[in-house]
Amino acid sequence: MERILTGLQPTGVITLANYIGSIKQMIEYQDKYESFIFVADLHSITIPQDKDTLSNRIRDLVALYLACGIDPKKNTIFVQSENVYHTNMSWLLECNTYYGELSRMHQFKEKSKKQESFTAGLLTYPVLMAADILLYDVKYVPVGIDQKQHVELARDIAIRFNKKYGDTFRVPEPLISESGTKILDLCNPTKKMSKSSDNPKGVIKLLDNINDVRKKIMGATTDSETVVKYDMENKPGISNLINIYVSLTGKTIKEVESEFEGCNYGTFKTKVADTVCEFLEGIQKKYNEIIKSDIIDKVLDNGKEITTNLASKKYEDAKKKMGFYR
Numbered sequence: 342m343e344r345i346l347t348g349l350q351p352t353g354v355i356t357l358a359n360y361i362g363s364i365k366q367m368i369e370y371q372d373k374y375e376s377f378i379f380v381a382d383l384h385s386i387t388i389p390q391d392k393d394t395l396s397n398r399i400r401d402l403v404a405l406y407l408a409c410g411i412d413p414k415k416n417t418i419f420v421q422s423e424n425v426y427h428t429n430m431s432w433l434l435e436c437n438t439y440y441g442e443l444s445r446m447h448q449f450k451e452k453s454k455k456q457e458s459f460t461a462g463l464l465t466y467p468v469l470m471a472a473d474i475l476l477y478d479v480k481y482v483p484v485g486i487d488q489k490q491h492v493e494l495a496r497d498i499a500i501r502f503n504k505k506y507g508d509t510f511r512v513p514e515p516l517i518s519e520s521g522t523k524i525l526d527l528c529n530p531t532k533k534m535s536k537s538s539d540n541p542k543g544v545i546k547l548l549d550n551i552n553d554v555r556k557k558i559m560g561a562t563t564d565s566e567t568v569v570k571y572d573m574e575n576k577p578g579i580s581n582l583i584n585i586y587v588s589l590t591g592k593t594i595k596e597v598e599s600e601f602e603g604c605n606y607g608t609f610k611t612k613v614a615d616t617v618c619e620f621l622e623g624i625q626k627k628y629n630e631i632i633k634s635d636i637i638d639k640v641l642d643n644g645k646e647i648t649t650n651l652a653s654k655k656y657e658d659a660k661k662k663m664g665f666y667r
């Protein structure tokens with residue numbers, strides 16, 4: 342089985358869009374690949390984080406992933422800051438990366454232009470990400486399209502290092518899922534549903550109160566027609582609800598259109614709301630059990646041991662190749 346690795350930042354609660362767009366995908370991958378999933382807590386501090394909520398967020402994130410169906414027997418799950426080799430490796434790689442490469446990254450340009458001043462970490466962040474990836478000889482890195490450039494940088498760094506010091510790193514490839522459906526904001530179905538949106542009515546978080554979720558779906562923006570038909574361009578609101586319904590039931594768009602032929606939007610929305618609420622209730626029940634058990638600590642201790650072992654070997658190898666040995 343080929344190995345894959347992906348990192349998730351512990352910022353904010355996971356949304357239904359995150360579930361449909363990426364977690365579902367990871368659940369499929371767990372039978373196909375040997376998968377490493379880690380909480381990228383060191384990445385999250387490139388912008389200031391509240392120190393009192395950070396550790397809760399890490400636990401919450403792990404608990405939610407487990408509640409969604411990420412199986413700890415099939416995945417190695419760990420916390421980035423608990424494995425010192427990520428930062429150690431990052432320094433070796435930083436000294437093999439150029440300032441020009443980092444300052445050209447889209448995400449750096451985007452995030453730095455919004456602020457008067459920013460930390461050096463915001464610039465060097467993609468090198469830490471390269472270290473995360475290159476430590477484990479992974480074949481693929483499942484990421485959203487926004488992270489593709491960072492994975493390409495990791496490739497460039499690996500190729501450069503291998504050429505300069507001898508074969509050390511496996512050159513990874515980004516795995517961008519085509520099938521993951523983009524879920525849109527319920528109030529403004531022209532933009533993505535995002536946890537950082539300023540209008541909470543448009544966003545469903547996995548731990549939202551069930552009655553609120555129902556209200557959000559019933560209040561979703563739609564068009565002035567009455568036909569439940571998939572048309573992303575002219576009927577983005579209804580199409581978005583169809584996408585949500587399709588993703589949670591496994592039905593096809595055609596099946597959904599005929600299921601609701603002749604029905605008004607109220608009937609359709611009620612059915613979507615029932616489906617989403619039932620789904621979230623299941624996740625929340627599991628989440629509440631997991632969060633008060635010792636499962637999280639067991640899973641993370643195990644992940645730390647396995648990955649520290651692998652990473653230390655890779656780090657020592659890279660370090661020696663660069664000339665550090667006695």
Ligand code: LTN
Nearest residue numbers: 346347348349381384470473482
């Ligand atoms: N930068 C990513 C998170 C991340 C990651 C990684 C993803 C950190 N290290 C390694 C894949 C592989 C993000 O912000 N989503």
